Amino acid sequence: MKVIxxxxxxxxxxxxxxxxxAVSWYRIYEMFQFQSFHMYGIICTAITVGxxxxxxxxxxxxxxxxxxxxxxxxxxxxxxxxxxxGIIFGLGWALVGTCPGPVFILLGAGFxxxxxxxxxxxMGTFIYGVLKNYLPH
Amino acid sequence: MSTNLRSLCSMSGVGKFVPFFDFDxxxxxxxxxxxxxxxxGGYVAVHYLSDAGNVAxxxxxxxxxxxxxxxxxxxxxxxxxxxxxxxxxxxxxIFLLLVGGVLIGFGSRYAGGxxxxxxxxxxxxxxxxxxxAVIGFFIGGLIMSHLLYPLIF
Numbered sequence: 001m002k003v004i005x006x007x008x009x010x011x012x013x014x015x016x017x018x019x020x021x022a023v024s025w026y027r028i029y030e031m032f033q034f035q036s037f038h039m040y041g042i043i044c045t046a047i048t049v050g051x052x053x054x055x056x057x058x059x060x061x062x063x064x065x066x067x068x069x070x071x072x073x074x075x076x077x078x079x080x081x082x083x084x085x086g087i088i089f090g091l092g093w094a095l096v097g098t099c100p101g102p103v104f105i106l107l108g109a110g111f112x113x114x115x116x117x118x119x120x121x122x123m124g125t126f127i128y129g130v131l132k133n134y135l136p137h
Numbered sequence: 138m139s140t141n142l143r144s145l146c147s148m149s150g151v152g153k154f155v156p157f158f159d160f161d162x163x164x165x166x167x168x169x170x171x172x173x174x175x176x177x178g179g180y181v182a183v184h185y186l187s188d189a190g191n192v193a194x195x196x197x198x199x200x201x202x203x204x205x206x207x208x209x210x211x212x213x214x215x216x217x218x219x220x221x222x223x224x225x226x227x228x229x230x231i232f233l234l235l236v237g238g239v240l241i242g243f244g245s246r247y248a249g250g251x252x253x254x255x256x257x258x259x260x261x262x263x264x265x266x267x268x269x270a271v272i273g274f275f276i277g278g279l280i281m282s283h284l285l286y287p288l289i290f
Contacts, residue, residue, distance in 0.1 A: 006167045010174020017175075018182035024192050024214040029202070032275075032282035035195040043256060050261025075249065075259060075266040082266050085248025086255075086273020092240025093274060094281035095233065095289075097215075099252040100245060101138040101175065103238075106215070108176025109183035113220045116231055120238020125142040127239070128246040129157035135247065 005065075014105045023105050025097030032094050081137040092124075138253045139245035140165060141172050188212065205290035233289070248273065 021027050022042050031039035056062065057070050064070050093099050096117050098106065103121060106114040128135075144162040152159035192210035199209045207218045217224065224230040245251040248270045250259060256274065259267025 002167075003170055006170035007174040007177070010171035010176075011178040011181075012174075013171065014175035014178020014180075015182050015186075016178075018179050018214070019186060021192050021214065023179070024210070025216060025219065026192050026194055026198070026202075026210050026214070028278075029282065030194055030198045032278045033198060033201070035198045046257045047260045050257055051263075054262050072262055074262075075255075075264045078266060079269060082248050082269035083273050085244050085246070086270040087244070087277040087280075088240055089244025089248055089251065089270075090274040090277020090279075091281045091285075092237045092242075092244055092277075093252070094278035095240065095285075096219075096237030098237075099138070099241060100142060101251070101253050103241075104138070104141075104172045105175050105179035107179075109179035109214075111215055111220055113225055113234065116234040117238040117241070120235040120240075121139075121142050121242035121245075122146060122238075123235075124239035124242025124244070125139075125146050125246050126151065126155070126158075126242075128243045129143075129146065129151075129155045132157050 013101070014108065017102060017105055018109065023098065023102035023109075028094065028097040078137055081135075084136075138172070139242075139251040140254075141168050142242055143246065144169060183214070205286065207290070244277070 017023050020042050022039065027036075027039050030036045054072065057072075062070055089099075098114065098117060100121060103114055103118050107118065143158065143160075144165045147158040147160060147162040189212040191212045192214060194210055202209070202216070207216045210216070219230055219233070241251070245254075248255065250267070250270065252274070255264075255267040255270040260271065
């Protein structure tokens with residue numbers, strides 16, 4: 001039962017991101033060229049819905065399915081890691097037109113060359129793990 | 138989404154050598170199930186819900202891409218010039234995909250999240266660190282798209 005719940009959330013996530021074409025390399029390029037509202041519309045809609053959802057959860061003190069309070073952890077304060085890490089991520093995002101979610105979605109959809117991106121992403125994650133203590137955060 | 142990359146690294150056992158990966162990835166197993174579902178969703182969407190009219194780009198974008206030698210979508214999600222079978226025989230394309238992956242993996246862990254964690258969830262929860270990260274995402278993306286693309290392609 002627990003597994004089905006997560007599987008279903010993922011299924012909808014994959015379906016929506018594919019049908020909205022947010023997984024498309026083309027749409028990411030078009031977004032960074034400011035030549036379409038398409039991606040901005042998707043992102044803004046997602047944030048608006050999320051914002052309303054989070055506000056309702058907090059105001060009404062909603063509980064999860066098991067009856068536990070829903071706690072959404074704040075991000076750690078800081079600056080350097082968010083700016084530098086963000087810029088590095090953005091360079092990769094625009095280069096291969098995919099972020100971590102779509103990497104998996106596209107693999108599932110059968111785009112095998114995306115596995116090269118996944119290998120790279122695992123390498124990048126590993127490199128961060130090795131260098132973590134030497135980097136400014 | 139990017140947390141799964143850390144989990145996958147951890148599952149391979151590298152936690153013995155790198156403390157960053159020495160954590161209880163089993164506690165994040167649910168997230169891996171979400172990914173399995175996402176892969177299934179992608180499969181169903183592409184194989185059963187596709188349409189030849191998909192990815193109707195701005196004509197200007199298509200013209201611009203053709204100067205880089207990148208094919209128009211015509212219903213495809215991904216350009217053959219970068220993701221097609223022929224591209225897989227070009228060392229340059231393989232190198233680009235790998236480097237892009239490394240930047241994504243490294244950057245998302247350094248920034249503590251990716252598009253889903255910072256742009257969608259973080260901004261939804263009005264987190265200032267997420268706003269910094271998202272502005273960073275766009276600075277990096279704009280540099281790549283406007284300054285580096287003409288040099289690469």
